[in-house]
Amino acid sequence: MPVPLLDDEFRLWTEWLREELGHRWGPERREILRTRLEPRRAALGLDSFDALLFHLRFHPEREAERALLVPHLTNNESYFCREQGSLEVIRDEVFPALRQQLGAGGQARLLSAACSTGEEAYTLSILAAEAGVFTAPGALRVTGVDVDPAALGRAEAGVYGEHAFRGTGAAWRARFFEKQGAEQWSVKPAVREPVRFRPANLVQNDWWRGLPPQHLILCRNVMIYFDADAVLRAARGLWEALAPGGYLFLGHAESLRQVPVPFNLERRPGALFYRRPEGDA
Template sequence: MLTADELRRFCEFLYRRTGMLFGESKRYYVDRRIADRMSVTGARSFPAYFAYLQSNNEEIERLINVFTVNETYFYREEHQLRVLGRSLLPEIVQGRQPGDLVRIWSVPCSTGEEPYSIAIWLLENWALVDAYHIEIVGSDIDTRALLDAQAGEYGERALSRLPQEVVERYFEPSGDGRRTLIQDLRESVKFTPVNLVETASTATQGRFDIIFCRNVLIYFDDASRLLAAHNLYDSLQPGGFICLGHTESMSRISDRFAVRRFEDGIVYQRSEGRG
């Protein structure tokens, strides 16, 4: 068990690296994960492990992976997929020509259910899906989750919200009740590591027309939320849209986004000339 000072120093380190805020209220969660990493690395004390951690980028990556939350499933918050097809994409492609690029970013994408859901939803529900070059990018700070996303293998719980005919059409049985997404769809999504509170990290992805950034800002404090919001703003094309989780509000974080209310839900649009 970490001392109060060790807990504080570690949480400050993790916060600087990820924007995620932990403290005494989540001591058990932190202690357990630190103990696991100490056991794996052979560190005999927290000071020894902390010194090793600070000098080893691979261990930093492994540590971040065990602190991320990857609870998700296909067609989660399905109303936002309806917004995407019925409202956002029609507005985005106004004035564009057939074959033009439309970029959609899912960040954090966890183990791939969200960006693959976008791909499946568009194939099933958007009549113009083949008229434009749709590029879907999934990004996460958890490199282990990205490997799982690229593999595209899922259990019954992850697939439970999908209509059975959709499961049969896009997933192949892989044993033990699990299914693997067909290769064409796995190849339709590009996966990249990204840290939302590192400007250089988000800038490498270029600009997007639509961003899905759901249920991550709630883990940040106000300063990290604002930094992430500014990075997301800069990652949007002028007039681009961002979809947040149902408990999140960009209006409480930054005034650089306009609230847009559509029949199927509320999203936020990059406003020009602010901030």
């Protein structure tokens, strides 16, 4: 018989998840949450979800447990060249503008926030290659950040199956990836070289510390899972991470219209994006 997620347990878990990850878990998703938590409860031999939360909050090995639990709670669905309209604006407008702004010796710094398993970060590196910009050594730095250590491990490995290429063609894949076995492909060294990954939780304060100001940030299809407070915390962090004049692209279903952070909204055919005003300190 399944172990139930009791009323008080559900309330405590949703409060913890809202604070730690910014996630919304309404009552209609109670059974989904129970099934996501169940593998760790069973693996630890605990008799309740209350005991699992206590373990996660107070056990000496709580950080290791958190790393094991987070992959069960996050959505790591991603693929290459997602939301093509935004990518075309980045390749054809943003990259040339950055190249002119930065000059011959500058470094373009691009961030994939909530990068999941790395497809978006590598897509940015590929877009720069397609645009023929930032080709000098050190002229491009792409950083991917995510809260899920398991997803970051897969991103570092840079090996992908057929499903990750559903938005691309075979010729594109052959240009930027090498065949690995029967059904996998690995990122070619030239694409991998400017890309780095690091852990970060977008709803925590100061997650951007240690990063130089970024010229472009992609943060797509993550804030749809956040409550209003977490959206505000994430938006403030993205503002801090951006250089003045920098570009922020969200997913098609996401908006900062009701968020009191002074981004400027710009529109292009097939794409919306935000900018931190020039000269802003």
